[in-house]
Amino acid sequence: MRPSKRGELVQEALRIFYRDGFHATGMDLLSAETGISKTTMFKHFRSKEDLILAVLRLRDEQFRNWLFRRMEQAGPPRAQLFAMFDALGEWFGSPDFRSCMFIKASSEYPDPAHPIHAQSAEHKRLLFTQVEKLAAQAGAKDPAQLARGLLLLKEGAIVTAHLGHEADPAGDAKMVAGTLMADLPA
Amino acid sequence: MRPSKRGELVQEALRIFYRDGFHATGMDLLSAETGISKTTMFKHFRSKEDLILAVLRLRDEQFRNWLFRRMEQAGPPRAQLFAMFDALGEWFGSPDFRSCMFIKASSEYPDPAHPIHAQSAEHKRLLFTQVEKLAAQAGAKDPAQLARGLLLLKEGAIVTAHLGHEADPAGDAKMVAGTLMADLPA
DNA sequence: CGTTTAATGAACCGATCTGTTCACTTTGGC
DNA sequence: GCCAAAGTGAACAGATCGGTTCATTAAACG
Numbered sequence: 001m002r003p004s005k006r007g008e009l010v011q012e013a014l015r016i017f018y019r020d021g022f023h024a025t026g027m028d029l030l031s032a033e034t035g036i037s038k039t040t041m042f043k044h045f046r047s048k049e050d051l052i053l054a055v056l057r058l059r060d061e062q063f064r065n066w067l068f069r070r071m072e073q074a075g076p077p078r079a080q081l082f083a084m085f086d087a088l089g090e091w092f093g094s095p096d097f098r099s100c101m102f103i104k105a106s107s108e109y110p111d112p113a114h115p116i117h118a119q120s121a122e123h124k125r126l127l128f129t130q131v132e133k134l135a136a137q138a139g140a141k142d143p144a145q146l147a148r149g150l151l152l153l154k155e156g157a158i159v160t161a162h163l164g165h166e167a168d169p170a171g172d173a174k175m176v177a178g179t180l181m182a183d184l185p186a
Numbered sequence: 187m188r189p190s191k192r193g194e195l196v197q198e199a200l201r202i203f204y205r206d207g208f209h210a211t212g213m214d215l216l217s218a219e220t221g222i223s224k225t226t227m228f229k230h231f232r233s234k235e236d237l238i239l240a241v242l243r244l245r246d247e248q249f250r251n252w253l254f255r256r257m258e259q260a261g262p263p264r265a266q267l268f269a270m271f272d273a274l275g276e277w278f279g280s281p282d283f284r285s286c287m288f289i290k291a292s293s294e295y296p297d298p299a300h301p302i303h304a305q306s307a308e309h310k311r312l313l314f315t316q317v318e319k320l321a322a323q324a325g326a327k328d329p330a331q332l333a334r335g336l337l338l339l340k341e342g343a344i345v346t347a348h349l350g351h352e353a354d355p356a357g358d359a360k361m362v363a364g365t366l367m368a369d370l371p372a
Numbered sequence: 373c374g375t376t377t378a379a380t381g382a383a384c385c386g387a388t389c390t391g392t393t394c395a396c397t398t399t400g401g402c
Numbered sequence: 403g404c405c406a407a408a409g410t411g412a413a414c415a416g417a418t419c420g421g422t423t424c425a426t427t428a429a430a431c432g
Contacts, residue, residue, distance in 0.1 A: 043378080104293040108294060110285065110290070121349050124346070149362045160341055176362065179368075229408080
């Protein structure tokens with residue numbers, strides 16, 4: 001029964017923070033909705049900020065695992081890059097989609113020097129590294145530039161799916177990605 | 187001396203909300219930093235939410251005026267569309283740039299049914315209409331699709347400028363926009 | 373069995389939250 | 403100079419904030 005409640009708490013807090021926001025979610029509500037006592041929460045995390053950082057670590061791992069596993073199923077690198085937008089489309093279609101956790105975190109903690117903001121930026125950096133590698137494997141002349149372009153489209157699609165009126169931002173992004181990867185070797 | 191303090195309050199509140207976030211900014215701090223008494227604030231706005239809605243209306247007007255005025259200076263429609271990314275680049279370079287007010291608002295009020303979220307979505311809709319018109323004037327075969335692509339790049343660039351490590355997201359976005367508009371008549 | 377560790381519930385802390393009340397002062401227009 | 407509108411300051415309200423304290427319970431491990 002060692003660290004059982006801790007993981008459960010992080011998982012549930014992720015769900016609730018994602019749904020309602022960070023500032024808008026109090027520790028009392030968190031305790032009430034998870035059934036985990038406040039005493040226990042503060043035994044595992046010395047502050048709300050520490051809990052949020054743990055939540056973001058979990059989300060980073062979850063999200064990148066999910067995305068790249070789904071991309072790998074598409075086969076060769078070029079197809080994998082296209083598949084990123086198919087995965088996004090499925091995500092956008094899920095009923096509890098509410099944008100990107102890290103964009104939300106950086107919105108609520110706008111100071112880049114804030115640990116929560118910094119850790120969110122780190123997630124984006126890790127994503128870039130993985131996409132850049134795939135772009136190189138796909139034979140891009142400038143893998144970094146292709147990766148930057150594709151990730152611009154990804155972030156734009158996420159924001160638009162949450163805030164915009166568009167029917168299929170992932171599909172739109174995939175089309176633009178097509179013009180970007182047109183000169184790639186098959 | 188009619189509605190003097192009201193406008194001043196909205197303007198200052200815009201600055202402070204943009205800098206620190208909505209939930210993180212209390213009405214007392216707002217009163218202290220603007221020098222406007224809390225009594226007066228609540229005489230002009232019956233709630234914080236009403237004030238935020240007024241702030242968003244002002245921001246919508248300010249931002250679209252600024253952006254499209256700057257684009258108009260670029261000359262013909264095609265050049266105007268490219269100029270959007272130059273304008274973004276200048277914005278990103280300003281020392282107090284902290285992402286897009288409406289993305290931030292939708293992050294803090296994630297429920298699409300919430301008035302603040304809905305009004306943020308309306309801003310994006312207005313932007314789309316204007317860009318779509320320009321795309322039509324530029325001779326695009328599918329103006330709506332071109333507008334959607336360009337705005338994906340715009341939103342992605344904004345998020346990346348705030349959260350990412352990239353040196354020049356506006357420049358990256360402009361390059362991708364170039365591949366999108368390659369077949370446009372000069 | 374006994375000990376340690378995890379977890380609980382509820383009360384409590386001071387600070388801050390949105391919003392109100394009220395008596396007072398300033399200001400502009402006639 | 404008068405009146406009405408606009409603004410002020412400070413206290414107040416009740417709720418909630420992040421975080422702590424403490425006595426108690428439950429369970430894993432030797």
